[in-house]
Amino acid sequence: MNLNQIHNVFFIGIGGIGMSALARYFKTIGKNVSGYDKTPSMLTDELIASGIDIHFEDRIDLIPAEYYVENTLVIITPAVPVTHSQWNYFLERDYEVKKRAEVLGIITKDTFCFAVAGTHGKTTTSSILGHILFESGADVTAFVGGIVENYNSNLIGTGKTVTVVEADEFDRSFLHLHPNIACVTSMDADHLDIYGTSEEIEASFVAFANKVEDKSQLFITNELPIEGVTCAVNEEAVYKAFNVRVGNGSYVFNVQTPTETIRDIAFGLPGRHNLMNALMALAMAKTFGTSSEAIAKALASFKGIRRRFSYQIKTPNLVYIDDYAHHPTEINAVHQAVRELYPNQKVLAVFQPHLFSRTKDFADDFAKSLSNFDEVVLLDIYPARELPMEGITSQWLMNKMTSEDKKLVSKEDLIPTILATDATIIVTIGAGDLGEMVPSIKNALYEKN
Structure with missing residues (x-):
């Protein structure tokens, strides 16, 4: 599928946090964007304010007239019921209908793609990484599952060559991605309504990890049963955060990398789990070639994510x-x-x-x-x-x-x-x-x- 030939993008479930980031992206690159959601929210209000047409009733006649053409892409969220009349209207007429994860796969296929996987920590880690890369001047677009306070958006940058995406395990979505550098923050049981057992979830994460052929480009925590570069706080690992202290409401810590010790990094998000998220982002950015100085400066200026502490x-x-x-x-x-x-x-x-x-x-x-x-x-x-x-x-x-x-x-x-x-x-x-x-x-x- 060639996105260059698509003029219109219609979202079913546009108000979701991941869907709205894609909607912002397509609007930014000049496509006509509109969509449906079940209920108004702060997110839909922001999208409407940016010029995107949204309606809240599942009616065929509310689909804009110019979308009844071949060069329309329809993007659906897995949360939409199969009885949805707009969805069925597009399916019956053989429109290009894709899940959000499939579209992310298409967008990132021809870019240098960072993928952040894990049952917890995806949004924070990908936001920190997107912020580091953007602040260091990389030609990046980061699709984030939360509103990043520094940008008041779930989309960071408008770059064409580097992408950062959350690799979502729900519905095995992350298997559509093409990661060059990736991390797995955690593999706790979740979404058992989809997977059935924790073993099935683990198998899915292993399948995702296997998409990164060079294991020096895959970052993991110590306890995960997959091969990769280890990251840990106050434990032995390839990337190790240590000498952690609290000063002026921020964490200050050192990081041992394979080549150097970076000292006195300041980071304002509370909670030991967020130290781990920052360390993962640091390791990925460092592997990409971002300087230690640029990483430390970006970590100090990161303000966090709406609804994350x-x-x-x-x-x-x-x-x-x-x-x-x-x-x-x-x-x-x-x-x-x-x-x-x-x-x-x-x-x-x-x-x-x-x-x-x-x-x-x-x-x-x-x-x-x-x-x-x-x-x-x-x-x-x-x-x-x-x-x-x-x-x-x-x-x-x-x-x-x-x-x-x-x-x-x-x-x-x-x-x-x-x-x-x-x-x-x-x-x-x-x-x-x-x-x-x-x-x-x-x-x-x-x-x-």
Whole structure:
């Protein structure tokens, strides 16, 4: 398929974080872009403001008239149901219909491609890497699964020769990519609704790793069962971060590479997991040929990602942090970072479980992770692409938790519940539409304080 011959690009599920990055990309390179999504959001608002036409009803007559031609590409998200009438309209007429991952594969095939894989850490690592390469002057485009604060976008750069992509394991999407340099940050079980077993997930990651023939171009953590260049924090590895300390709210650390020691690197994202993400990005950029000075300068200026340990309020008396964490390992990482930064303070966690299947598969681990917080407020499960499962509810999850201070509330009662707490640290956690409530929560807390 030749993208140069495509004039129109129609997205079904344009408001998704990965889909919207592609929409921005095609708009940037001069294509006509429009699309459908189920519900308006901050992301769709931003796309509309950039000149992209979006509608929120699944009706054939809402497809723009100029799209009824051969040179139209239709991009779908795996979350769209097979009954979707617009999707079926295009399929029945033999339009070019591709999954987002397939399109990323086409875009990156003729570029020098960095691919960032892993159950956790993909978005942060690819954002840091994209920022390093862009700041060092590389001709790069980075497609990121989050809004990078430095750019207020999930697209970094408009380069033609180098790409950075998140290699998403969902639906085995990452097997469409053609990576030159890659990393695997983690291989925890997730998406068991797709894979069935953790062994199947592991096999899929191995298949992805095998796409990088030169193993000196593949970066891994110490514990992964694949061949590659090891990266570790305070452990022996080919790339090793050590002498880690906290100064002025940032981490400062040294890195031992195969050829040198880089000293006193400053990096502002909290949590040991983010040190690992920064180290992976550093190793990949270094292998590409980026100078140590440019890498260190970019790491110091990286501001983070919206909804990844994102400070909403940071005062001496009250801290409010919002995070996208939707897996027990990610919740543990948030907890570790909060306890390291704010020891001996009371922490309230508000959690919206994401997907019935994920809640069911990891219920005991969720219960254990959440019970580490001093106070927990649960919302109902956010269904996303799923129908309810009998017996799988937030109440069922809460009954498994060992903490005493826990409650289940409706969205309507959430803000009054938060305002009633005496916790000085408040964290909202989850990948559902809780993120849409963050501005309201922030404003209510400001007014109270």
